[in-house]
Amino acid sequence: MGNKIKEAFEDPRKVISKALVALGGRNKDVIFISCDSSLGASGEPFRQRYPQRHFEFGIQEQSSMGTAAGFAASGKIPFITAYVPFITFRCFEQIRDDVCKTNLNVNIIGNNCGFSVSALGPTHVVLEDVSAMRSIPNITIISPADGPEYRQTIFAAAEIEGPVYLRVHRHKIRSIHKNGFKFIPGKGELLRRGSDITLITTSTMVVNSLNAATLLQSYGISVEVINMSTLKPIDEDIIIKSTSKTKRVVTVEEHSIIGGLGSAVSDVLIRENPVKMEMIGIEDKFAIVGNYKQVIDYYGLTSEKIASSIINFINKNKECNL
Amino acid sequence: MSKLSKSQIKELIEKSYKARINILEMMKNGEAHIGGAFSAIDIITVLYNKILKHNPRKPKWGDRDRFILSAGHKCMALYSVLSEQGYFDKELLKTYANFNTRVQMHPDEKSLPGIESPTGSLGHGLPVANGIALCAKMTRLRYKVFVMLGDGECEEGSIWESAMAASHHELDNIIVIIDRNGLQVNGATSKIMDTSMLENKFHSFGWKVETIDGHNFEQIYNALSSTPFELRKPSCIVADTIKCKGLTFAENKFEFHQCYLSIKEVENSIHIVREAKEKELEKIGQ
Numbered sequence: 001m002g003n004k005i006k007e008a009f010e011d012p013r014k015v016i017s018k019a020l021v022a023l024g025g026r027n028k029d030v031i032f033i034s035c036d037s038s039l040g041a042s043g044e045p046f047r048q049r050y051p052q053r054h055f056e057f058g059i060q061e062q063s064s065m066g067t068a069a070g071f072a073a074s075g076k077i078p079f080i081t082a083y084v085p086f087i088t089f090r091c092f093e094q095i096r097d098d099v100c101k102t103n104l105n106v107n108i109i110g111n112n113c114g115f116s117v118s119a120l121g122p123t124h125v126v127l128e129d130v131s132a133m134r135s136i137p138n139i140t141i142i143s144p145a146d147g148p149e150y151r152q153t154i155f156a157a158a159e160i161e162g163p164v165y166l167r168v169h170r171h172k173i174r175s176i177h178k179n180g181f182k183f184i185p186g187k188g189e190l191l192r193r194g195s196d197i198t199l200i201t202t203s204t205m206v207v208n209s210l211n212a213a214t215l216l217q218s219y220g221i222s223v224e225v226i227n228m229s230t231l232k233p234i235d236e237d238i239i240i241k242s243t244s245k246t247k248r249v250v251t252v253e254e255h256s257i258i259g260g261l262g263s264a265v266s267d268v269l270i271r272e273n274p275v276k277m278e279m280i281g282i283e284d285k286f287a288i289v290g291n292y293k294q295v296i297d298y299y300g301l302t303s304e305k306i307a308s309s310i311i312n313f314i315n316k317n318k319e320c321n322l
Numbered sequence: 323m324s325k326l327s328k329s330q331i332k333e334l335i336e337k338s339y340k341a342r343i344n345i346l347e348m349m350k351n352g353e354a355h356i357g358g359a360f361s362a363i364d365i366i367t368v369l370y371n372k373i374l375k376h377n378p379r380k381p382k383w384g385d386r387d388r389f390i391l392s393a394g395h396k397c398m399a400l401y402s403v404l405s406e407q408g409y410f411d412k413e414l415l416k417t418y419a420n421f422n423t424r425v426q427m428h429p430d431e432k433s434l435p436g437i438e439s440p441t442g443s444l445g446h447g448l449p450v451a452n453g454i455a456l457c458a459k460m461t462r463l464r465y466k467v468f469v470m471l472g473d474g475e476c477e478e479g480s481i482w483e484s485a486m487a488a489s490h491h492e493l494d495n496i497i498v499i500i501d502r503n504g505l506q507v508n509g510a511t512s513k514i515m516d517t518s519m520l521e522n523k524f525h526s527f528g529w530k531v532e533t534i535d536g537h538n539f540e541q542i543y544n545a546l547s548s549t550p551f552e553l554r555k556p557s558c559i560v561a562d563t564i565k566c567k568g569l570t571f572a573e574n575k576f577e578f579h580q581c582y583l584s585i586k587e588v589e590n591s592i593h594i595v596r597e598a599k600e601k602e603l604e605k606i607g608q
Contacts, residue, residue, distance in 0.1 A: 031460075052460060053460070055456060055491070057487055058486075058487075058490075060483035060484075060486070060487065062445070062449065062479070062480040062483055063448075063449040063452070063480055063483035063484040063486075063487050064449070064487075065449070066446055066448075066449025066450045066452070066453065066480070066484065067449050067450070067452045067453035067456065067484070067487065068453060069439075069449075069450050069453060070439075070449070070450040070451060070452060070453020070454040070455075070456070070457065071453040071454075071456065071457050072453075073438070073439070073450070073453070073454060074453065074454050074457035074458075074461075075457070076457055078453075093443055093446075094446065094449065094480075097440055097442075097443055097446055098439065098440070098446055098449070098450055101440050102431060102432075102439070102440060
């Protein structure tokens, strides 16, 4: 729970690197496919430890993704990685036809999600990856919040029989979980209880949202915070249960509000429990360029700006007969 | 010198023309890709009857040679041969292209035994084959992976990515067969996007290449049974073929890439194909 925060910061890529080596030791079928991406991403320690199970494919994501499918069809458990735009959009049809249609155990690691590399501009900053990947049947999408969750996601991905898309951020993230935390795919996690509004968030925005909730407490607003690390399949029960109590919901994501977490939550609520909703994320635009702090501030994703948006939302909807 | 006897060649001719008639029967269900099916059928017939290490009763047998029809639209040829081999009941062919059928207009790996990968969107087969072939290398299995491409399909960038990767990883257990019938949906490949000199292109990508007549059973068999052409190199067989081969009025016409034949036209076509078979058998002689 959020009130037992361990003050540790971990680099997601380093966490994943170690987890992959550990997984490779446990399971000899695990292989790693690099698209000229091992050094910058998470595959180098795996390559050094298991050179026979590391395959370099260079800058050719379409071919690499098809090859991952071929490996999986032959009983192996491939992890394949590259920057988010290249490992999702560049080879989207290979993911759809060769990996998802066949429902193979291919684990796609999208490096540098969200504004990880905000200075590199819109070709490298993809804010639509969840929207695109959510549209494909059979795939599980996971966007972990901190080191312990990233670590467990690697082991969970190998266990999940079908394809997994794992979004990995570049920035060190404060750990919100204690050792012994158990990640369960497909389950949202109640991090902080509240009664006035439900805040559902994912990835880097979990820490900012918890901080926003603490700020709002001093304004007398009680925020229930849910970490939705599995974006697909989404945990409908936790969304319905929490919003039945609070009658208001806000989603916070470092992603486009079209097709991302906000859309996924609204898909559930419009059908099961229509409540007033606010989506905090990036409008239908390509990303502005700047350093991470500047860009997060510009899009209103700092703790203070999230808190401020929530106050405005609550004020606007005070009179609603919900 | 031929490695096939005359009687073996005659047997293959009989089988490939029987497969053509199966395809024509499927054409009764509506518009379909007959042109490529007829250009590829002789090669696929040789593969399943003489080359592939396979067992129709155990389609998932781990040591089997794989065949991936990357140019998935030619699948009537594959269905026809698979059913003749006993992978599934030939009666199923009658459901070709019907509602919710297992015998779809592009091969579906979940619907029929013997289909390795869902192809249809061009340029997908060779990358998948690379993964299967690399897996054989790492697990020391001796199976081969045969992949059929169309010459039009070689316009796709993913073919060249994966061609580069196959030679980089020294996949001598990959054999690509290009069904070079020279035509694609809208006309001649030479006019639409010139894929000429495929031999040179694959050679420059590190492959060992041979060119054959894709309707000459001796040449097909000799090339396929000589693979890998060179150790630590992938093999490429460029097979010159005739679109709609055997259906004389439609041969070499791009309009028959995908077409509709009325029931009467199908019956007439079966007659024409039978005549074509007799001519082929005559050529072989006694």
